[in-house]
Amino acid sequence: MKTITPYRLTVALMIFLTGVMTSRAQSADSLFRQFESRFMLLDSIIHHPASNPIVLSDGTDTGGHSHISQSADMAYVDSVIDNSVRAKISAARSVTGLSVNGQIYGRLDDGFGLDEDDALSRYKSKIQADIRWNIFGSALINRKGKANEIRIKGEIDKLDYRREDIGRLVAVQKELFRVHYDSLLSGVLVHRINNLSILNEALSYLLNEGGISSDDLLQVLNEKAEAERLMATIANPAPPTPDLSAPGAVIVNVDSARLISYINQYNVETSSLILRQQLIDQEIANTTYWSTLNVSPFIRYSYYMRPVIDNSSNIDAGVSFIIPISGESGKKRRALRAEKDVLSLEADRLAAVIADNIHLTVLDIERMNRSIAGEVKRLDELRTYLTLRRKAYDGRIGEYNYLARMKEYNAYILCCERLLSFSYQRDCMLASLQIYLPDISILSFCTETEVAIN
DSSP: OOOOOHHHHHHHHHHHHHOSSHHHHHHHHHHHHHHHHHHHHHHHHHTSOOSSOOBOSOOGGGTSSSOOOOOTHHHHHHHHHHHHHHHHHHHHHTOOOEEEEEEEEEOOGGGGTOOOSOTTTOOSEEEEEEEEEOGGGSTTTTHHHHHHHHHHHHHHHHHHHHHHHHHHHHHHHHHHHHHHHHHHHHHHHHHHHHHHHHHHHHHHHHHHTTOSOSHHHHHHHHHHHHHHHHHHTOSSOOOOOSOOSSOEEEEEEEOHHHHHHHHHHHOHHHHHHHHHHHHHHHHHHHOOGGGGOEEEEEEEEEEEEOSSSOOEEEEEEEEEEEOOOSOHHHHHHHHHHHHHHHHHHHHHHHHHHHHHHHHHHHHHHHHHHHHHHHHHHHHHHHHHHHHHHHHHHHTOSSOOOHHHHHHHHHHHHHHHHHHHHHHHHHHHHHHHHHTTOSSSOGGGGEEEEEEEOO
16 A cells, blocks of 8 residues: 555545535535634643643642641540550559468368377368468569550550551552542543544544555554543543643652651651560560569468367468579570560661662652653643644645644643653652651652743
């Protein structure tokens, strides 16, 4: 099949648009009016001064780039954990170490003639009860240390909940960004789809008339199908954007050094490791040889029921003690110190991993910033180009290539779509950094510079 030049495409199109037969002339006139209508609309939304220009920067209606505010439920979680800590401390302090022990038993050897006691000491049954106080097992020993161990565990529980809450909120923020940018994208994308529909109709018309090759039509069909597939992924498409005259963006620079310094002090993971080391220190302090002793002063009452003489009773006082003969306490302390060393290594590794992740993410953000700045510059150049081309078309003598002009507008619209994509990716990267910050927005470590078409 012979090659058809753009000029010959235009000539072929104009031949059919001028009409040879009545039915063809009607179809060509319809195409001609669609082209003119689209050109007028696109000129109005690109070249005219913007009253409400589309903002291709961040989702300000969703709270900013990645501004995460903690869930209101965290106050309730903290309150519940605090109540639990107070209850556990109260329970620990209620341990008195006092206990009452008793026993009742009878002697069976009397009936078998095995009782060797004399008549005075012989008894048939005995009731015995005592009250004893385990001093080292009472709350009086290491009272503050045990309470502090409970408090530290409560703070670790709070951080665990806060870490899960931040992760959830970051995921929610990314979804809000997606909805925001999808809404902007759909408003831009619908213009390109409409343009491609007209191009498809015109090229199909020319192909049916045998005037052109099918190569251009296949390209348009593929581009239209891709655009429609992209539109189909958007749950709630927005109406066509009424103004593309001055799309702008925001360049966000992150102070990574200050961010890393803050994270090393206040990051939830880091804080949790610090608390776990403090917990081990307290457990070491609470693990002593004295804590394994059982020294219990007691008072015992005994009542004897005798078969020959009157029943009798007595009261005894004494000290019961259990002294472990082992190195259990020392070995447990050594195991706790070894565990603390592991936590120290984990803290160093975590700090290195966080620093690396931040550096890599910041590099990606800078790449996205450069891509955004490049697209804004290209949009500026394309808008200037379209302005000059519009003047040339208005002052033309004779006809011109309608297909080429439509593709010029599509190039501008496609640039807007890429700008949206870069902005969305950059804002999601910023949201990813937010996960390291429990109580402050990532924007506190950022500077923003607006970039817009002149």
